[in-house]
Amino acid sequence: MIDVGEFLKELRGSADLQFKIFTEGSCFKLYLIIKTIHPEAKAYWSDLDNHCVIKVDKEFYDIGGLIKKSYIVDRSYYKIPKKQLNGYSLLKWVSEDLNVGAKIEKYK
Numbered sequence: 001m002i003d004v005g006e007f008l009k010e011l012r013g014s015a016d017l018q019f020k021i022f023t024e025g026s027c028f029k030l031y032l033i034i035k036t037i038h039p040e041a042k043a044y045w046s047d048l049d050n051h052c053v054i055k056v057d058k059e060f061y062d063i064g065g066l067i068k069k070s071y072i073v074d075r076s077y078y079k080i081p082k083k084q085l086n087g088y089s090l091l092k093w094v095s096e097d098l099n100v101g102a103k104i105e106k107y108k
Contacts, residue, residue: 002037004056008065022063025093027052030063032089043085044077052088053077 012018022030031043031054042055053062053072060067060077080088 004034004038004054004059004061005065007034007037008061008063012063012065019063021093023051025091027062028088028091029093030054034061043080043088044072045080045088046075046077048075049077052080052091055079 028043031041031052034054034056035041038056040056044053044055044060045051046053051062053060053067055061060069060072
């Protein structure tokens with residue numbers, strides 16, 4: 001099984017922009033990525049932080065890595081109900097510098 005902390009470290013190191021992307025709009029997308037390698041992962045949300053974190057086993061993570069459990073409690077994180085997960089999937093980071101135009105698609 002892939003270690004979540006190590007995976008996040010490598011993801012952060014892949015580009016300076018990763019931290020911004022996954023803390024300013026695409027935090028739920030990170031949960032979906034982690035869920036592909038850890039199907040048991042759960043999404044937690046804080047209305048105070050307006051942020052999604054991921055619980056794998058008994059630990060909480062976001063793009064920054066392992067999160068203190070006291071922070072999860074202090075910032076009132078709660079498990080996103082399964083029936084509401086699709087609504088959170090709409091969250092997405094968007095660059096302020098949008099380039100609109102036609103591009104040749106590279107991926108299927």
